[in-house]
Amino acid sequence: MIDARSVLLLWFPDQAGITGGRTREPAIFPLRLKGRKGLEVHILMIEDDASIADMYRLQLEHDGYKVTVATTGEIAFSTLSGSAPDLVLLDLLLPDRSGFEVLDALNERFPNHPPVVILSNYGEPSMIDRGRSLGAIEYLVKSRVTPADISEQIPMWVEQGRRGGRKES
Amino acid sequence: MILAAAVALDLTAAAFVALGVAIGYHWYRDRGRTQGMLALALVALAVVAALGRIPNPPVLLSAVIVVLFMASGFFVLLFRHEFIPLGRTAYRGAFVLLAVGIGLGVLDVTVFAHANPVVVTLLGLGLISIWAVFTGEPIVRFWLASNRLPAVQRARMRFLSFGFAILITILVVDVLGGSAVQSPTAVIITQLIALVAVPAIYLSLAPPPLLRRIWRMSEENALRAAMQDLLIFTTSREALAERATFWAVRLVGATAGFIADPNGKIIANTAIDRAHAARLISGRDRSASGSTTGIIMAPLHLTEGVGTLAIIGGPFTPVFGTEEISQLRAYANSVSAGLERARVAERMAAIESNKSQFLNLASHELRGPVTVIRGYLSMLEAGLLGELNDRGRMAAGVMAAKVSEMNELIEEMIESARLEEGGVTLRAVEADLREIARSAAYIVTPMLESKHQLVMDLPERRVRVKVDPDRTKTIVANLLSNAIKYSPDGGVITCQVRSRAGMAKVAVSDQGIGIRRESIATLFTRFGRIITPETEHLKGTGLGLFLGRQLARLQDGDITVASVEGEGSTFTLQLPLAGAGPEAASNGGAETSAEGAPEHTVSASSS
Numbered sequence: 060m061i062d063a064r065s066v067l068l069l070w071f072p073d074q075a076g077i078t079g080g081r082t083r084e085p086a087i088f089p090l091r092l093k094g095r096k097g098l099e100v101h102i103l104m105i106e107d108d109a110s111i112a113d114m115y116r117l118q119l120e121h122d123g124y125k126v127t128v129a130t131t132g133e134i135a136f137s138t139l140s141g142s143a144p145d146l147v148l149l150d151l152l153l154p155d156r157s158g159f160e161v162l163d164a165l166n167e168r169f170p171n172h173p174p175v176v177i178l179s180n181y182g183e184p185s186m187i188d189r190g191r192s193l194g195a196i197e198y199l200v201k202s203r204v205t206p207a208d209i210s211e212q213i214p215m216w217v218e219q220g221r222r223g224g225r226k227e228s
Numbered sequence: 229m230i231l232a233a234a235v236a237l238d239l240t241a242a243a244f245v246a247l248g249v250a251i252g253y254h255w256y257r258d259r260g261r262t263q264g265m266l267a268l269a270l271v272a273l274a275v276v277a278a279l280g281r282i283p284n285p286p287v288l289l290s291a292v293i294v295v296l297f298m299a300s301g302f303f304v305l306l307f308r309h310e311f312i313p314l315g316r317t318a319y320r321g322a323f324v325l326l327a328v329g330i331g332l333g334v335l336d337v338t339v340f341a342h343a344n345p346v347v348v349t350l351l352g353l354g355l356i357s358i359w360a361v362f363t364g365e366p367i368v369r370f371w372l373a374s375n376r377l378p379a380v381q382r383a384r385m386r387f388l389s390f391g392f393a394i395l396i397t398i399l400v401v402d403v404l405g406g407s408a409v410q411s412p413t414a415v416i417i418t419q420l421i422a423l424v425a426v427p428a429i430y431l432s433l434a435p436p437p438l439l440r441r442i443w444r445m446s447e448e449n450a451l452r453a454a455m456q457d458l459l460i461f462t463t464s465r466e467a468l469a470e471r472a473t474f475w476a477v478r479l480v481g482a483t484a485g486f487i488a489d490p491n492g493k494i495i496a497n498t499a500i501d502r503a504h505a506a507r508l509i510s511g512r513d514r515s516a517s518g519s520t521t522g523i524i525m526a527p528l529h530l531t532e533g534v535g536t537l538a539i540i541g542g543p544f545t546p547v548f549g550t551e552e553i554s555q556l557r558a559y560a561n562s563v564s565a566g567l568e569r570a571r572v573a574e575r576m577a578a579i580e581s582n583k584s585q586f587l588n589l590a591s592h593e594l595r596g597p598v599t600v601i602r603g604y605l606s607m608l609e610a611g612l613l614g615e616l617n618d619r620g621r622m623a624a625g626v627m628a629a630k631v632s633e634m635n636e637l638i639e640e641m642i643e644s645a646r647l648e649e650g651g652v653t654l655r656a657v658e659a660d661l662r663e664i665a666r667s668a669a670y671i672v673t674p675m676l677e678s679k680h681q682l683v684m685d686l687p688e689r690r691v692r693v694k695v696d697p698d699r700t701k702t703i704v705a706n707l708l709s710n711a712i713k714y715s716p717d718g719g720v721i722t723c724q725v726r727s728r729a730g731m732a733k734v735a736v737s738d739q740g741i742g743i744r745r746e747s748i749a750t751l752f753t754r755f756g757r758i759i760t761p762e763t764e765h766l767k768g769t770g771l772g773l774f775l776g777r778q779l780a781r782l783q784d785g786d787i788t789v790a791s792v793e794g795e796g797s798t799f800t801l802q803l804p805l806a807g808a809g810p811e812a813a814s815n816g817g818a819e820t821s822a823e824g825a826p827e828h829t830v831s832a833s834s835s
Contacts, residue, residue, distance in 0.1 A: 110600050111599060111600055111603075114600055114603045114604060114607075115603070118607060118612065180592050180593075180595040180596055180599070181592060182642070183646070184653050201595060201596075201599040202595040202596075202598045202602065202635055202638065203635070205602060205603055205606035205607075206603045206606065207607070207610060
């Protein structure tokens with residue numbers, strides 16, 4: 060039996076988004092992590108594909124996160140005006156505009172927006188560079204990571220967003 | 229001497245008659261209005277020359293001669309008018325001048341026939357002046373215009389100008405010279421000079437092919453180069469058509485030209501707007517090609533039908549002859565061949581690009597479903613969706629492995645499409661090839677079965693290479709995984725790292741099934757997996773070695789193979805050794821992972 064991870068690592072280990080030697084963090088970790096309002100960590104997922112959104116929601120809610128799904132950029136903006144999530148997971152192919160445009164608008168309209176992690180089906184170096192230049196703290200190709208991989212990195216991203224100078228206004 | 233002078237006069241007259249007949253016949257054969265005017269002028273001149281030899285002509289005949297003489301000059305002007313239309317005033321003025329000239333001439337031969345010689349000379353001078361204006365203006369105009377024309381046209385125009393210039397000079401000298409040029413010797417000389425004008429004018433109108441070829445020689449080389457361009461270089465069809473039109477225009481000395489597809493679409497145009505060209509195309513039967521006034525249309529035989537190469541004469545274009553038509557037709561055949569080749573090349577490129585685009589699109593579209601399947605499977609395995617029994621867990625494991633295979637295929641497809649588009653960017657850093665080989669071996673360890681034995685043969689010293697460590701690791705891991713896959717009966721698999729003569733190499737040897745000699749050529753092609761009864765059950769995309777070699781070559785290296793069927797294979801990855809640099813990279817392995825994965829660099833800095 061071939062280990063699934065090893066086969067994936069065979070090609071493009073650098074972009075696989077998972078590191079071979081990392082041990083799985085226990086799921087109770089997020090429970091210790093508090094969101095910016097001292098409550099549970101709130102994640103805004105901007106994703107139009109319901110099957111993917113549902114899948115991630117299942118894992119993230121199981122791990123103790125609060126998840127809001129926005130299916131378009133517009134809905135995401137109204138969500139952000141209402142509440143302040145601790146992390147944004149951003150898809151690049153959205154019905155009303157591209158994820159890059161959402162991120163660009165986010166930078167403009169919400170200068171103190173929470174850290175953004177791009178989750179996309181495209182892993183072209185040029186797109187990764189663009190995402191990073193727009194301020195995304197991470198760019199992951201969906202098919203290379205499992206929901207658990209994402210979930211276990213969330214505390215780090217949230218922490219990173221806080222340290223990154225985005226203080227509460 | 230007087231007899232000799234008379235013979236000279238007769239000879240000149242005969243030569244002009246012959247010229248008139250020849251031009252008349254020439255015109256009769258391929259009638260063109262433009263050429264017609266010149267033919268009329270020369271025929272009139274021939275008649276004048278013939279009638280002039282009649283001794284003591286009656287007054288009426290003299291009047292006819294004068295009228296025909298004036299007409300010959302006027303026709304030359306009209307010939308010029310066909311090329312470069314005169315202004316309205318000039319045109320009217322010409323008619324007035326013609327009337328005045330005829331009036332003067334008739335007066336000269338009737339009322340003043342026996343008047344004071346001075347008056348006769350003045351009248352004659354007036355007559356000649358008007359004739360000189362009629363012919364002299366076109367001579368100057370043609371000479372100036374000829375500068376911008378291709379060799380053949382330039383020579384033709386100059387010969388025409390030259391011939392008429394001689395005639396004007398002789399006539400003026402004749403009239404002004406009076407008794408000084410009446411001596412037999414003078415007559416013989418002037419007549420001999422006049423004789424020179426005859427071949428000059430004839431050649432300008434109907435130059436024999438040999439002469440045209442000589443004139444053209446200077447341009448032949450440039451044309452030959454242009455033809456070569458048409459046939460050898462692969463440019464876009466439009467660019468090729470543009471160039472072909474330009475040369476066709478030059479070839480026959482036209483001013484404008486265009487190329488139309490069989491469906492009437494204009495694909496190239498020079499000095500003519502597309503709308504005008506389209507009107508010309510739709511306005512005539514395309515199957516009939518040939519010369520009408522100022523236009524030659526040559527057929528282009530293309531796969532999808534008959535296109536058109538059209539050349540349009542302008543103000544300075546002399547009459548198109550059969551030579552130009554046949555030349556343009558021959559040229560059109562080359563153009564057809566060039567256009568066909570360009571079309572084939574473009575189609576091939578489009579197919580290649582479509583293939584890459586398809587590969588790219590399909591693989592990205594496949595990532596979506598794979599993400600979901602893989603994600604739920606991982607949750608299923610982790611017990612997130614409820615506890616599975618043993619069989620369920622086994623099934624989930626198999627499915628996870630299969631999805632991973634699928635994922636691997638997708639990644640390879642994307643990388644292959646990316647390579648095809650030249651979109652691969654390598655992050656070259658200095659690394660230790662031993663470290664790379666070690667981590668590659670680590671990756672394939674789960675594939676090893678008990679019957680296999682993996683031997684790492686690494687040198688004591690570091691083997692420094694400047695490569696993209698992750699992609700190089702991928703290449704080596706792929707070679708190792710192939711060695712395992714194609715050694716179904718087990719055996720020793722050796723991974724040997726060496727450096728020699730500026731090159732570093734990783735040789736992966738197995739004792740497996742080996743490769744047939746004739747199959748080696750297809751090994752490194754895209755989807756070039758060799759299917760034999762021994763290998764058909766093995767999974768693989770056929771992209772691994774293709775990608776490996778491409779990636780190696782992108783780093784100035786290569787992959788080579790040596791194999792004996794039934795005994796095993798050795799695949800060798802060669803990479804250039806890094807030049808002697810500072811020993812900054814003391815721990816190549818650590819640097820490798822940091823440089824290759826910027827995502828993780830971020831992670832590392834924050835944790």
